[in-house]
Amino acid sequence: MALYNYMYARKHAGKWILRVEDTDATRYVPGAVDGIRSALEWAGLNYDHGPGKDGPHAPYFQSQRLDLYRSYANKLLDSGHAYRCFCSADRLQETREKLARSGSNSTYDKRCLHLTEEDVARRVKAGEKSIVRLNNSNLPNRPAPVDLVFGNVRDAHASLSTDPILLKTDLFPTYHLASVVDDHEMGITHVLRGEEWLPSLPLHLDLYAALRLTPPNFAHFPILLNPDGSKMSKRNGDVQVIDYIRRGWEPSAVLNWLALAGWGARHESPTSPISTSHSHGKLVQGAPDSTTYMSMSDLIDNFDITAMTHRSSSLDPAKLEFLNKHHLTRLWSSEAGLTELAEKGLWKVKEAFPESEYATVNYIKDVIVLLDGRLTNIFDIPKHAPYMFQEPDLSNQQTQSVFKKVDPKEMAAMLDSVKEHVAKLSVDEWGRPSLLDILKKEQEKAILAPKSFMKILRHILTGMKDGPAIVDTMALLGKERTLERLKPYKFESA
Structure with missing residues (x-):
């Protein structure tokens, strides 16, 4: 998603913000933020404001903005659009199971919604832990959801949990409240995120309406799949940038590959709400071939949200190899690019031939030119031309x-x-x-x-x-x- 956000911001002369959503302590990973920043730097995706680049809406760590979220939660409590829930974890579990057995789609029985103001005040004063829930039975009217990728989408509240939690017992917000508050406070005009958040769009629009805030434009992008059609995960396949760095892929090729994997046919934007789940208007222009060489400037110039595919796409490693080969050719066509590639491949050559006197940047530059058209990956130099760095093995x-x-x-x-x-x-x-x-x-x-x-x-x-x-x-x-x-x-x- 970082790539699409970057391209959209650059195409429209906007600002791209990196915000760290670290309000769930159970998912905290030491060094994760540094890893994200390093990956973005490797890819050349430079954000305008965020960690290390403080802007007008700092801080950019949500864990440092807790007072702000609590103030907005209080606004919802005061307006009756939210209420405190004192139910224990055990009771909530029992309630969910009971409702499920009865065939109900509800996940909560709204027990605490009916507490009097005096009961709530007394329990808060006594130090009882509580959460803050959105009151789904008291929602203001608002327009139907419209997505920049999928068009008009069904206002499916039934798929959401009953009275979703906004503020947890540790006084940390859930993603729903924090993202809405931050998007408003930071002046966000466009939110580009994964399709997995599309079911939450009605909830987020409800929050904007309840807080009397103007929502930004939303665009949800289909998820990427493994070649076998399974959902990508950190436990299965190369889904972390560090894997591509270690394997020597060119960042420009990886970005080219990822961008075109989600590129579909361009459609007209829908003009009227409909009741079906997705609508995407009339076809205007076909999708580019998924192996088309495109530089970052090409990608930015041609990027069009209406041209995003509406289906999940599989990442084909063979296409990355094809594109990487073409990006290598473009790179070594200039002296600066050739030197950059030789410096990148140097450590791999030294690793393969530690005693070779020919493991130098200048010599590797000559080898790269010699192997013109044969290299798919700069780290393949030892495989394709071992004889340039050591005596050939004639016993094979x-x-x-x-x-x-x-x-x-x-x-x-x-x-x-x-x-x-x-x-x-x-x-x-x-x-x-x-x-x-x-x-x-x-x-x-x-x-x-x-x-x-x-x-x-x-x-x-x-x-x-x-x-x-x-x-x-x-x-x-x-x-x-x-x-x-x-x-x-x-x-x-x-």
């Missing part, structure tokens, strides 16, 4: 299979001839044109078939069956390393 099964299909004497003669002519090149002559000329001539006069010639040369130099053009590989390896590898392979006797 594929290389052995190629060598055993060739007469050892013919192979030795071929390598000796190539080595002889390559050795004559000066430092200034060493490069693709000269090497290509030599290999063409050697291939023409070799006894071996052209295909076998190139296979042997590739395996003797890299120990791999495929890779970049062999002349480009030789050019980057350099004269000394190339000559060292162009030596006849010694077959071990059986």
Whole structure:
């Protein structure tokens, strides 16, 4: 959701606020806020006001705004739109079970609604713990709910709990009260959040009406699913940003992937309320392909809430790989981008080849260019080009299979001839044109078939069956390393 909020704010020259909703002590996770801020920084999603960026409506931690929520709860109590409930947890549980057995959709019997003012005052003075509930039987009239994504939505109070809790016994607010109060106090004009909050929209609009506040515009976005269609969770799959960081995905590619996963066809906004659950008007424009390369500026320019899909979308890892490859290509097309990628891949190369003298930023830049079009992820450099950082392993099964299909004497003669002519090149002559000329001539006069010639040369130099053009590989390896590898392979006797 951070991405959509960021794009919408930037597209409309607005301000994006990061607010920490930490009013539920049971869900407190040490370091979570720092983790969120680090993830946003990695993604380049810079908020305007929030933790570390105090603005006109600070503080941005809800746990530091408790007096404000209590004052609004008192307003609701004074107007009769809310009441205190002194029921114990055990009684509430018994009541829910009893109502369920009777077939009722209610979750509370409103027992405390009928307490007199004197009873309430006496129990409060005695120090009895209580919660504050919204009085659903005394709600003001208001317009039907309208969502910027789903259009007109059904005013389904039946799906909500009976007289929802607004203030808990610890005097901390629930999300419902805190979000409404903060959105008003902070001047929020648009609330973009997950579809799981759509059933709560009627409740939030009730609170705005009861407090005589103008509600913001709401947009609810369908949730993202795992490839198998299951709901994403922290226990299942890569749903934390740190996972994508550790795997070396480009932030621009991840954002591109996530944005298009929720992009649907653009519809006209509905103009009249209806009684069905969702309505989204006439189709205006089709959705972009989910593998379309889009920079952040492209995403912002084209972002349109009316074009959001109305169905939950699955995240396809293959599409991330495809997009990441294209974002890598765009990045290394500039010197600054190439350096950035090399610096990012350096630690992975050092991890794979700790003794290599070639594990440097400048050399890795050359390897990235060499692997043009082959890299899906910058962390794949060790997998695609280990021979650039260490001597090739010629004992692998594929290389052995190629060598055993060739007469050892013919192979030795071929390598000796190539080595002889390559050795004559000066430092200034060493490069693709000269090497290509030599290999063409050697291939023409070799006894071996052209295909076998190139296979042997590739395996003797890299120990791999495929890779970049062999002349480009030789050019980057350099004269000394190339000559060292162009030596006849010694077959071990059986």
